[in-house]
Amino acid sequence: NAGVTQTPKFQVLKTGQSMTLQCAQDMNHNSMYWYRQDPGMGLRLIYYSASEGTTDKGEVPNGYNVSRLNKREFSLRLESAAPSQTSVYFCASSLTSGGRGEQFFGPGTRLTVL
Amino acid sequence: AQKVTQAQTEISVVEKEDVTLDCVYETRDTTYYLFWYKQPPSGELVFLIRRNSFDEQNEISGRYSWNFQKSTSSFNFTITASQVVDSAVYFCALSEYSGGGADGLTFGKGTHLIIQP
Numbered sequence: 430n431a432g433v434t435q436t437p438k439f440q441v442l443k444t445g446q447s448m449t450l451q452c453a454q455d456m457n458h459n460s461m462y463w464y465r466q467d468p469g470m471g472l473r474l475i476y477y478s479a480s481e482g483t484t485d486k487g488e489v490p491n492g493y494n495v496s497r498l499n500k501r502e503f504s505l506r507l508e509s510a511a512p513s514q515t516s517v518y519f520c521a522s523s524l525t526s527g528g529r530g531e532q533f534f535g536p537g538t539r540l541t542v543l
Numbered sequence: 544a545q546k547v548t549q550a551q552t553e554i555s556v557v558e559k560e561d562v563t564l565d566c567v568y569e570t571r572d573t574t575y576y577l578f579w580y581k582q583p584p585s586g587e588l589v590f591l592i593r594r595n596s597f598d599e600q601n602e603i604s605g606r607y608s609w610n611f612q613k614s615t616s617s618f619n620f621t622i623t624a625s626q627v628v629d630s631a632v633y634f635c636a637l638s639e640y641s642g643g644g645a646d647g648l649t650f651g652k653g654t655h656l657i658i659q660p
Contacts, residue, residue: 460646462646462647462648464608464647464648469552469652470652471547471634471650471652472588472634472648473650473652474635474647474648474649477646477647479646485646487647488647488649495558511550517586519588522586526646528642529595529638530593531578531590531593532578532590532648533590534580534587534588535584535589537586537587
């Protein structure tokens with residue numbers, strides 16, 4: 430039981446390049462989330478998926494797109510990376526939606542945009 | 544809009560001292576959930592506790608205890624007899640029950656706890 434896994438662990442991009450961050454969970458959770466963590470800012474919600482087939486914007490969605498590929502997988506895409514997107518990205522999952530359940534987090538992806 | 548404030552940016556204590564981390568929240572909902580997460584130097588986020596807005600009982604788990612007071616909108620976390628392994632960044636977080644609407648956690652900015660040997 431791996432929990433929440435994320436790939437890659439580290440990535441360096443040049444401004445304007447694109448990439449997709451992958452996330453998968455094996456806990457049969459319904460809801461999945463993407464957050465970014467910046468120094469001194471805590472974590473901020475980018476996008477979430479309350480259930481398979483649905484996605485919604487969070488607090489800071491600009492510059493990102495997401496895909497809920499199936500119940501297990503939730504990917505985050507940067508179409509044209511900018512230095513302001515340098516951050517640590519965390520994926521999380523929860524059994525229930527609507528804010529009721531605890532979220533379990535992946536190990537994070539450290540992204541640097543030059 | 545919901546908001547979580549952790550006013551203590553950094554706390555440093557000597558091992559075996561007790562330490563309390565403060566968390567103050569704002570929400571317009573009557574149904575909401577409060578969480579604490581620990582982020583050790585390795586970077587992962589570890590779930591510690593969830594409390595719903597209808598349960599104001601304090602909770603104790605080993606050396607950890609939580610004090611939830613709706614009257615002051617606070618959900619404080621106390622570590623008794625601190626140990627070096629408690630050194631980490633601790634986040635308080637809030638979610639409002641959306642009933643199918645908005646979802647996700649609102650985090651405070653975190654408190655960096657340093658336990659000196």
